[in-house]
Amino acid sequence: xxxxxxxxxxxxxxxxxxxxxxxxxxxxxxxxxxxxxxxxxxxxxxxxxxxxxxxxxxxxxxxxxxxxxxxxxxxxxxxxxxxxxxxxxxxxxxxxxxxxxxxxxxxxxxxxxxxxxxxxxxxxxxxxxxxxxxxxxxxxxxxxxxxxxxxxxxxxxxxxxxxxxxxxxxxxxxxxxxxxxxxxxxxxxxxxxxxxxxxxxxxxxxxxxxxxxxxxxxxxxxxxxxxxxxxxxxxxxxxxxxxxxxxxxxxxxxxxxxxxxxxxxxxxxxxxxxxxxxxxxxxx
Numbered sequence: 001x002x003x004x005x006x007x008x009x010x011x012x013x014x015x016x017x018x019x020x021x022x023x024x025x026x027x028x029x030x031x032x033x034x035x036x037x038x039x040x041x042x043x044x045x046x047x048x049x050x051x052x053x054x055x056x057x058x059x060x061x062x063x064x065x066x067x068x069x070x071x072x073x074x075x076x077x078x079x080x081x082x083x084x085x086x087x088x089x090x091x092x093x094x095x096x097x098x099x100x101x102x103x104x105x106x107x108x109x110x111x112x113x114x115x116x117x118x119x120x121x122x123x124x125x126x127x128x129x130x131x132x133x134x135x136x137x138x139x140x141x142x143x144x145x146x147x148x149x150x151x152x153x154x155x156x157x158x159x160x161x162x163x164x165x166x167x168x169x170x171x172x173x174x175x176x177x178x179x180x181x182x183x184x185x186x187x188x189x190x191x192x193x194x195x196x197x198x199x200x201x202x203x204x205x206x207x208x209x210x211x212x213x214x215x216x217x218x219x220x221x222x223x224x225x226x227x228x229x230x231x232x233x234x235x236x237x238x239x240x241x242x243x244x245x246x247x248x249x250x251x252x253x254x255x256x257x258x259x260x261x262x263x264x265x266x267x268x269x270x271x272x273x274x275x276x277x278x279x280x281x282x283x284x
């Protein structure tokens with residue numbers, strides 16, 4: 001197997017794959033990162049052509065899909081018969097285009113989205129979404145297992161990135177919301193350490209909450225109760241006002257408030273409760 005791209009995630013992939021006993025060759029634009037992987041027993045390819053020739057399964061871990069073209073175009077005549085497993089992050093549309101590009105040049109293509117950070121890669125909670133031709137997935141699922149539990153989503157090659165980006169939407173927004181809370185506490189002169197256990201308790205296990213919200217989105221188009229909308233709109237406004245009062249940036253808080261305001265406004269305008277889910281999905 002070959003790993004192309006040795007940023008933090010690529011390096012973590014090398015460690016996990018080598019720990020499972022796989023023979024591995026690595027390539028990176030900055031060769032010093034590739035040399036460093038010798039510590040884990042990985043061989044270093046001097047060129048992209050050598051990297052492709054070293055194995056049938058080529059794991060790509062780059063900033064985005066555009067970087068894949070920059071790399072593979074250096075040795076495009078070495079692609080026939082190779083399986084490109086692109087675990088970089090990008091959009092479903094870019095994934096479909098990349099699959100067409102690789103297949104047109106004689107390669108096979110599997111898209112992936114890794115639900116783990118570098119430290120957690122390969123652990124019990126590590127999960128990797130895959131999509132593409134089933135036979136391609138079946139042919140390399142076991143050698144990829146050290147990266148995390150493989151979850152095959154289907155032949156439509158953009159599905160792995162769709163699911164990955166949807167999960168990332170939850171994570172990135174939630175992380176910023178948590179930092180917003182920390183900033184409000186800190187700017188108010190309160191110790192973050194004192195607040196932390198309350199934040200952790202409030203987060204708790206969201207399994208039941210997510211199930212309920214998903215059911216409402218599926219069955220009724222979201223939480224469509226005007227009393228609830230008024231309560232959430234008021235609460236979102238109070239968060240923004242509290243943040244502003246202590247000098248914390250309110251961009252995120254105002255954006256959240258604006259969604260509830262829009263839902264309430266549309267509900268009052270139409271006489272029919274309009275949920276925030278409907279607005280996000282595209283209300284007309």
